[in-house]
Amino acid sequence: MTHTPHPTTAADFTLPDYSGGSLVNLMRGVADACGAAPLPYAPLAGLDAAALGATRTLILLVIDGLGYHHLLRRGAGSVLRRHLVGRLTSVFPSTTASAITTFLTGLAPQQHALTGWHLYFREVDRIVAPLPLQPRAPGGAPVALPPERLFAHGNLFDRLSRPSWAVAPASIVHSPFNVFHTGRATRVAYTSVAEMFLALAALARRARAPQFLYAYYPEIDADAHAHGIASEAVAARFAALDAAFGLFLDALAGSDTTVLVSADHGFIDAPAARRIDLARHPRLAAMLARPLCGERRVAYGYVRPGQHERFEAYVRERLAHGVALYPSRTLIAQGWFGPGAPHPELASRIGDYTLVMKDDWTIKDWMPGEQRHRQIGVHAGLSADEMIVPLIVARA
Numbered sequence: 259m260t261h262t263p264h265p266t267t268a269a270d271f272t273l274p275d276y277s278g279g280s281l282v283n284l285m286r287g288v289a290d291a292c293g294a295a296p297l298p299y300a301p302l303a304g305l306d307a308a309a310l311g312a313t314r315t316l317i318l319l320v321i322d323g324l325g326y327h328h329l330l331r332r333g334a335g336s337v338l339r340r341h342l343v344g345r346l347t348s349v350f351p352s353t354t355a356s357a358i359t360t361f362l363t364g365l366a367p368q369q370h371a372l373t374g375w376h377l378y379f380r381e382v383d384r385i386v387a388p389l390p391l392q393p394r395a396p397g398g399a400p401v402a403l404p405p406e407r408l409f410a411h412g413n414l415f416d417r418l419s420r421p422s423w424a425v426a427p428a429s430i431v432h433s434p435f436n437v438f439h440t441g442r443a444t445r446v447a448y449t450s451v452a453e454m455f456l457a458l459a460a461l462a463r464r465a466r467a468p469q470f471l472y473a474y475y476p477e478i479d480a481d482a483h484a485h486g487i488a489s490e491a492v493a494a495r496f497a498a499l500d501a502a503f504g505l506f507l508d509a510l511a512g513s514d515t516t517v518l519v520s521a522d523h524g525f526i527d528a529p530a531a532r533r534i535d536l537a538r539h540p541r542l543a544a545m546l547a548r549p550l551c552g553e554r555r556v557a558y559g560y561v562r563p564g565q566h567e568r569f570e571a572y573v574r575e576r577l578a579h580g581v582a583l584y585p586s587r588t589l590i591a592q593g594w595f596g597p598g599a600p601h602p603e604l605a606s607r608i609g610d611y612t613l614v615m616k617d618d619w620t621i622k623d624w625m626p627g628e629q630r631h632r633q634i635g636v637h638a639g640l641s642a643d644e645m646i647v648p649l650i651v652a653r654a
Contacts, residue, residue, distance in 0.1 A: 308615050321520075348645050415441040517651070
């Protein structure tokens with residue numbers, strides 16, 4: 259049976275620009291600068307990889323959740339805003355599991371196949387959160403397979419011709435996901451933003467040969483989920499980060515260092531009144547072979563045999579105000595996840611249908627015993643606020 263995409267009025271969807279304006283293309287430039295064999299994507303337009311490669315220390319700082327439009331609206335007068343040179347699109351979906359994997363591998367989701375927070379892994383016949391490597395089912399046994407069985411792709415660090423370091427929070431720096439994806443890089447833990455910048459500055463100041471430093475800062479994302487991207491909590495966190503960043507640049511003076519700063523995604527705030535709770539749609543839930551996977555803003559539906567037409571009709575008649583429905587294989591063919599040949603498990607990880615949420619709508623289901631929680635700030639969708647991230651460049 260051939261399925262056609264559900265028509266959508268969401269004409270303002272912002273799709274990834276894999277032709278030369280996305281995180282994938284940024285990472286092609288970083289890889290080129292650090293002596294890796296060329297990745298199979300176009301370089302980032304306007305990024306001089308040769309100049310980056312000539313600097314002694316190249317630093318890539320990823321600020322989880324810092325959207326380009328948020329920086330414009332809320333970052334006036336900041337050090338980060340002062341060094342803003344451009345904008346990029348994230349990948350699809352615009353979420354940490356997908357975009358951070360792109361930063362760590364140089365690959366698009368089309369090739370690494372990590373397409374959301376919760377994914378169905380056919381290899382273990384379970385729904386798993388790939389970053390913590392925990393099953394979604396409450397009380398489920400830990401995932402027994404080694405990471406290399408689930409993540410059939412390499413990492414960027416092992417391709418580089420220069421020494422590299424990965425600086426990350428102490429809570430995750432030695433996690434199986436992070437260890438796998440940082441390869442032979444030297445891992446450095448930190449417990450505060452000041453400690454992160456001190457570690458980076460110390461590495462840059464003592465460098466005598468070309469090196470690459472990667473750093474990840476997650477606190478904007480955590481605050482935005484809990485309080486909303488427009489909250490005072492996020493504003494205070496950003497101000498503290500920006501002040502520390504300014505001191506960091508001062509400490510780097512004369513060290514022959516280039517600092518690139520970007521983000522995995524931006525955010526929107528999602529009203530509770532515009533959340534589709536699957537419990538209120540038992541007929542639709544009954545058509546699903548397993549719980550929804552993916553994210554609140556981009557969900558993957560695995561439909562029971564013989565239920566596809568009913569599933570499409572239900573979404574079209576009851577949920578079209580908030581959902582744009584696409585057969586998932588159509589999105590692979592149209593290049594939403596990236597260019598090139600897809601990962602052999604990509605189709606199995608995105609189900610029969612992808613539910614892309616319109617405007618500020620979200621969708622959620624809950625498994626029995628799963629701890630319920632609200633996320634005020636959300637991401638993964640195709641709004642400009644979620645999809646467009648900054649490119650910040652500072653030289654010292």
